Amino acid sequence: MAGPEKEKRKLPKPSFPQILKKTSLAFLAMIPMLVSIIGLVGLLQVTVSPERLSSVFSGNALTDTLVGTLSGAVAQGNPVVSYLLGGELLAQGISLYAVSAFILSWVTLGFIHLPVEAEVLGFRFTLYRNVSAFFITMLVAVLSSFTVQALT
Numbered sequence: 392m393a394g395p396e397k398e399k400r401k402l403p404k405p406s407f408p409q410i411l412k413k414t415s416l417a418f419l420a421m422i423p424m425l426v427s428i429i430g431l432v433g434l435l436q437v438t439v440s441p442e443r444l445s446s447v448f449s450g451n452a453l454t455d456t457l458v459g460t461l462s463g464a465v466a467q468g469n470p471v472v473s474y475l476l477g478g479e480l481l482a483q484g485i486s487l488y489a490v491s492a493f494i495l496s497w498v499t500l501g502f503i504h505l506p507v508e509a510e511v512l513g514f515r516f517t518l519y520r521n522v523s524a525f526f527i528t529m530l531v532a533v534l535s536s537f538t539v540q541a542l543t
Contacts, residue, residue: 425472455486456533
């Protein structure tokens with residue numbers, strides 16, 4: 392298409408009220424998720440003591456990364472929510488390795504959605520994507536933790 396024809400096909404710029412309405416609706420759609428995760432964090436704090444959490448996470452970089460990756464992959468959720476949960480886990484004394492791995496696998500891995508992903512994208516692709524994402528998640532979590540420790 393030439394320049395003048397392309398100019399004719401431009402979409403109209405949305406007005407501020409339209410943008411505000413769309414943003415408000417997106418925020419309202421997120422409120423149930425945020426309220427539920429805050430409730431889950433509260434429930435976690437009441438039912439799981441810091442001693443129990445620290446017994447699951449040994450402080451060893453490799454095992455904490457592995458446990459964090461597996462728990463995030465099983466739990467899978469929204470990226471915005473993972474930061475809230477990650478902050479609470481750090482406040483409970485969980486290592487940065489575990490929390491980094493948890494947040495990364497929460498977003499990139501999805502054991503819950505494996506059957507649907509395999510159906511839509513194929514079993515082979517799903518297997519390769521999840522196996523590579525598993526190992527890359529662990530690598531990035533360790534490297535991120537090293538970087539943060541080096542900078543502080």
